[in-house]
Amino acid sequence: MDLSIIIPSYNEKDNIRPIVRRIHEAMASLRDVLYEIWFVDDSSDETLEVLAELAATDERVHVHHRNGERGLASAVVQGFKLAQGRYFIVMDADLQHPPELLPAMYERLKQGTDIVIPSRFVEGGSDGGLGPFRKLVSWTARVIGQIALHRLRRISDCTSGFFGLQRDVVAGAELDPIGWKILIEVLVKGHYRTVHEIAYSFLARDAGESKMSMHEQWNYFRHLVRLVSQSPSDRRFFLFCIIGASGVIVNEVVLSILLYGFHMKDTMASILASLVAMLSNYIWNDQITWRSQGAGRKWNVKLPIFVAISLVGILITTLVMHTCERIGLIVPIGQAVGILVSTVWSYVMNNRVTWREIEHRERGDIVVTRESASTAFTRAKSGV
Ligand SMILES: Nc1nc2c(ncn2[C@@H]2O[C@H](COP(=O)(O)OP(=O)(O)OP(=O)(O)O)[C@@H](O)[C@H]2O)c(=O)[nH]1
Ligand SMILES: [Mg+2]
Incomplete structure (x- = not known):
């Protein structure tokens, strides 16, 4: 037939x-x-x-x-x-x-x-x-x-x-x-x-x-x-977003502890809280999001790349926010669009660079x- x-x-x-x-x-x-x-x-x-x-x-x-x-x-x-x-x-x-x-x-x-x-x-x-x-x-x-x-x-x-x-x-x-x-x-x-x-x-x-x-x-x-x-590769983006959102909570909790527990200066506390949140995001992503493809590369290679991608992500958020503001949108909306763009940026870059090996094989x-x-x-x- x-x-x-x-x-x-x-x-x-x-x-x-x-x-x-x-x-x-x-x-x-x-x-x-x-x-x-x-x-x-x-x-x-x-x-x-x-x-x-x-x-x-x-x-x-x-x-x-x-x-x-x-x-x-x-x-x-x-x-x-x-x-x-x-x-x-x-x-x-x-x-x-x-x-x-x-x-x-x-x-x-x-x-x-x-x-x-x-x-x-x-x-x-x-x-x-x-x-x-x-x-x-x-x-x-x-x-x-x-x-x-x-x-x-x-x-x-x-x-x-x-x-x-x-x-x-x-x-x-x-x-x-x-x-x-x-x-x-x-x-x-x-x-x-x-x-x-x-x-x-x-x-x-x-x-x-x-x-x-x-x-x-x-x-x-x-x-x-x-x-x-x-589907492991589709699940990954959603895990990445959930972990990113959890990072905001980590950031706020650490910031409160440093400000009110240790009476640290605002700027210092803010930078430290962001670094801890970044580290926490890295660990969760390494252990959960890209668990199946971490093997082969050490944390001392992956972590700096992850941090660099995240820092560029922050820059992107701010740039997009300002662009949105210039075309007449209010700052919180502009910031939301910026977060969206930088999330996609960070995800794609981490997928391609930080935890890259298996992704290439899977794409076929x-x-x-x-x-x-x-x-x-x-x-x-x-x-x-
Ligand atoms: N076997 C089976 N066929 C179904 C079932 N529900 C719908 N169909 C068939 O699936 C096809 C699509 O259904 P339609 O009702 O035409 O859906 P549609 O094309 O999205 O909707 P319309 O544009 O309004 O026709 C048709 O051949 C239906 O007879 C079902 O529960 N079982
Ligand atoms: Mg029909």
Whole structure:
């Protein structure tokens, strides 16, 4: 079997026949390709009857019905287990994902690209099928995901429900998604090196109802938290921020002791308190944040670099604060922006320089390529 098309479905009775017909029409251009369509269905309406009728007459259509179970992402994981193809393509049942793109996606997979993602956000693509509120919610969700998980950062449509992959990408991966966004689970836990994005226009739903809800947004947030906690390199940034915040408390406590216990002069007490906080941050970061990669370099190399990076960080905070003040922002806001910029600076530098070794090994750069809609559709139409 060459290709398995996996479709999660929930109460889509009016969309099943049209999508199967359009898949066959689109795949007709690839004459020798063996493909199957797997519906993983959780429906409570007549969708299952429609699917059963189709499966009885069309040998390419297969149905797995889950009784009393829900969840788009877990349905897709079930599809990965059932599918026989060398390549998988996942798409929605409601025709928002145009089956006409299947040949172009298949060709890319056949050429060896690990993951192919039709994207609404590559030049030539559009997310016209969504209303303004849904667009805003979807944009916010994407940005939060990209901040939290480094593997999503260069993928323009990382929450898409339409994507293709080599079977091997998920073969040994322990997929354990919550809710809807199966692609983020695949991007974080899958084994891959190349990603190709193809621009496309997301379309309005033809029939049936949307199952998107606030509850699903909450599930997405829980899913992100779980992925961050399972991914050492993403967890690291959050640990670094928590330790940085703990440094503020250390700083204040030491300052109070020096001022009121030892009656030290203000400036001296302030400098000493900052140094102790810096040392405390160094120790926690060495023991927790970068625990797995400290080996090989001694503290007398790492500590001075850490201190130098922190001092430049303080300078950056002040510079950014002044710049913000000049453009009319009040000092506390300017200081907050400065802290944000210097936190990112310190994190990146410590990751690359102070505790560098493993980070290089882990990065194993992923190559992302892009294709505009015109090229993709020309290829889809001509079946090349
Ligand atoms: N198996 C399964 N499929 C689901 C479940 N929830 C949604 N789906 C399917 O997942 C796909 C996406 O759901 P939609 O309701 O279209 O979500 P959406 O595309 O974000 O929302 P709209 O733009 O309003 O259509 C569709 O094919 C649904 O039938 C579920 O719990 N189980
Ligand atoms: Mg939909």
